Amino acid sequence: MSNEPRAALAAMPRRAGLALLALAALAGCATAPTDPLGLPASLQGRAEVLRLDDPDYERAAAWSALKAPGQGGxxxxxxxxxxxxxxxxxxxxxxxxxxxxxxxxxxxxxxxADAPSGTVAQYRSDYEVCQTWNQLTWLARCTLRRGAVVAVGPGQSVSAQTCGDASGQESYPPNRQGWQIYIDQPWQRPQELSCPADTQDIEVNPGDVGKPKAAVAGR
Known part of the structure; x- marks a missing residue:
């Protein structure tokens, strides 16, 4: 994800960032304070959408997740x-x-919130993950605790420039079906995001990222 939009929003007072989100919502660019897109099946009944004036809204740092076309997020x-x-x-x-x-x-x-599946290449495309950002070789399964406040939304497109690909070949379209969860500074939120030791994680099979690397089809 480009650092420029993030830096610009980070430089604003947080209330100003929220006001910007509100204007974006009115312009049809964002889904706050209501959710006209509708939460995906993995979140329906398991999450409530907050209004902009909810005291917990700011904690999600939603302005860090919402990006312009080509910038990810x-x-x-x-x-x-x-x-x-x-x-x-x-x-x-x-x-x-x-x-x-x-x-x-x-x-x-x-x-x-959706368990991963499919090839590494397909997952990278579905969730708009540049090769320089993440190797996508290990899988962590953690628990987002009841009461946690996070930002969610469908994936934005990523340009080759954002990926840092001078050849112009690596880019990803937006994906309205591939919803993502943004947890701001998760390492500082153990009460909201609970993870087991990384020894519980698995090295994934490149042919199916939901399975261990040692798993081979037909065996």
Whole structure:
């Protein structure tokens, strides 16, 4: 995801960011404070959509999730409060891949309430994940706790420029069926996102990301 829109919104007072979201909603660019798109099946009955004036709304940092075309994130946003414990899934680089500070990308901001399936290439396209952002080789299954407040929405398109692909070949269209969950700074929210030790995660089969790498069809 491009840092420019995020930096611009981050530089605003939070209330100003919320006002911008409200204007976007009125213009038909966002789904706040109501949810005209309708929550996907994986969230229906398990999450309630919050109004802009709800005291918990700001906690979701929805302005960080909502992006312009080509920038990733989501193309429309709703802030929801989780009504019951909800399994959520994230593909990540695995325990051996660490940044300069020694951290993995396991507890990133983007999750799904739908169990992953299909090939790595299909998953990358469905959720608009550039190759430079995530290797999509390991799967974490965590629990979003009752009362958690997060931003949700269908995936926005990603341009080759945003992916950092000088050849112009890697880009992804928006996906209104592939809803994503944005959890702002999940490493600081253990009361809302509960994860087992990473030893419980699985290295995925590139042919079916919902299965362990050792699993081979027909055996």
């Amino acid at each position: 989501v193309l429309g946003v709703a802030v929801v409060r989780i009504r019951e414990d909800l399994p959520v899934y994230r593909l990540w680089n695995g325990p051996a891949v660490r940044d300069a500070r020694g951290n993995t990308n396991r507890l990133g901001g983007w999750w799904s």
